[in-house]
Amino acid sequence: MDANEVKEHARRLGADLVGIAPMIRFEGAPKQMDARYIFPGAKSMIVLGFRIARGTLRGIEEGTLFSNYPSMGYAALNQVYGPMVLWNLTRLLEDEGYETIPMLNANGGEAINPVTGNFRKGWSRPASDGKPYPDVLVHFRLAAYLAGLGEIGWSKVFLTPQFGPRQRFAILLTDAELEPDPIYEGKICDRCKQCVKHCHGNAISMHESVKVTVAGHELEWNKLDPLACEKGIQGGTNRELDPFEGDYPRLYGYGRAIEGACGCIRACMIHLEERRKIKNLFKNKFRSSPQWQIDRSKPYELTKEVVEYYADRGMIEDSEEYITYNKRDNYGTEGRKPEIVNPLVD
Ligand code: SF4
Numbered sequence: 001m002d003a004n005e006v007k008e009h010a011r012r013l014g015a016d017l018v019g020i021a022p023m024i025r026f027e028g029a030p031k032q033m034d035a036r037y038i039f040p041g042a043k044s045m046i047v048l049g050f051r052i053a054r055g056t057l058r059g060i061e062e063g064t065l066f067s068n069y070p071s072m073g074y075a076a077l078n079q080v081y082g083p084m085v086l087w088n089l090t091r092l093l094e095d096e097g098y099e100t101i102p103m104l105n106a107n108g109g110e111a112i113n114p115v116t117g118n119f120r121k122g123w124s125r126p127a128s129d130g131k132p133y134p135d136v137l138v139h140f141r142l143a144a145y146l147a148g149l150g151e152i153g154w155s156k157v158f159l160t161p162q163f164g165p166r167q168r169f170a171i172l173l174t175d176a177e178l179e180p181d182p183i184y185e186g187k188i189c190d191r192c193k194q195c196v197k198h199c200h201g202n203a204i205s206m207h208e209s210v211k212v213t214v215a216g217h218e219l220e221w222n223k224l225d226p227l228a229c230e231k232g233i234q235g236g237t238n239r240e241l242d243p244f245e246g247d248y249p250r251l252y253g254y255g256r257a258i259e260g261a262c263g264c265i266r267a268c269m270i271h272l273e274e275r276r277k278i279k280n281l282f283k284n285k286f287r288s289s290p291q292w293q294i295d296r297s298k299p300y301e302l303t304k305e306v307v308e309y310y311a312d313r314g315m316i317e318d319s320e321e322y323i324t325y326n327k328r329d330n331y332g333t334e335g336r337k338p339e340i341v342n343p344l345v346d
């Protein structure tokens with residue numbers, strides 16, 4: 001199988017983007033982040049990109065549906081859809097006699113903290129002398145860069161000419177020697193800093209930057225505060241983009257990104273669409289009214305519509321007493337008390 005056939009199969013199986021890097025492009029990477037230690041016989045890294053549908057951001061943009069982006073636009077893309085394509089492409093390569101590691105974008109055992117980038121002392125031991133501490137952390141955005149798919153923007157989010165900031169990645173390491181793609185030499189990020197201005201975690205620096213050299217190219221992005229992002233992504237620094245009174249349930253064991261990447265994806269996407277700097281453009285503008293914010297100085301109260309419809313019919317329940325659908329049949333029959341579960345505290 002040659003590179004073109006691999007790409008055709010990957011697209012047919014569901015990838016939106018495919019790029020190929022020779023493993024030598026990891027030369028100069030820190031040992032803890034060098035994928036060659038994972039598969040010393042690997043010759044190629046295939047990087048697959050999956051678009052984050054613009055529609056998955058719609059519910060958060062309108063302030064009316066918060067589960068769709070954290071699930072369909074985030075965790076499920078990384079943990080369900082991407083792995084399906086990885087498995088099927090791996091089967092094809094293995095049928096041709098090429099060992100292939102399908103790597104989904106999920107963290108767990110890395111010796112480097114994937115959020116802070118710090119080394120985790122006391123976490124693991126090298127399996128033998130000279131090897132890195134397990135697990136090696138593969139930086140998916142740098143992998144996408146090595147495979148020629150685009151560039152890292154000022155926000156530190158990866159930008160492609162097709163979708164701007166709207167994609168997630170999965171990786172295959174294989175001993176198949178495939179024709180590599182050139183490093184992307186275009187410019188998508190124009191340093192407009194809309195990502196900074198609209199980041200509700202105050203995580204993206206306006207002026208301070210980080211520079212790294214990758215495959216002979218100097219890359220620069222903002223000096224991101226990852227812990228500020230961790231907080232901000234869950235509804236903003238002061239929960240101004242979190243309309244919920246309690247914690248929002250995690251979706252697919254992870255997704256809780258209810259701030260909807262207000263700066264680094266939504267504002268960036270709006271900017272790149274307006275400037276027509278990306279290929280996947282839409283018939284209608286994304287934003288039709290300014291970004292809403294919750295005013296938490298006001299007390300919680302029910303709206304008139306809810307009182308008139310639900311309260312007047314005795315249909316109000318305490319949010320702490322969430323009744324599961326499968327127990328609903330028992331509700332009110334034979335005097336049995338329904339089982340109460342609270343999904344907000346597990
Ligand atoms: S919002 Fe502007 S500065 Fe920020 S990453 Fe996008 S294009 Fe670059």
Ligand code: SF4
Pocket residue numbers: 198199200201202203204228229230231232233259260261262263264265
């Ligand atoms: S996810 Fe939100 S908080 Fe984090 S950098 Fe992007 S805009 Fe800022």
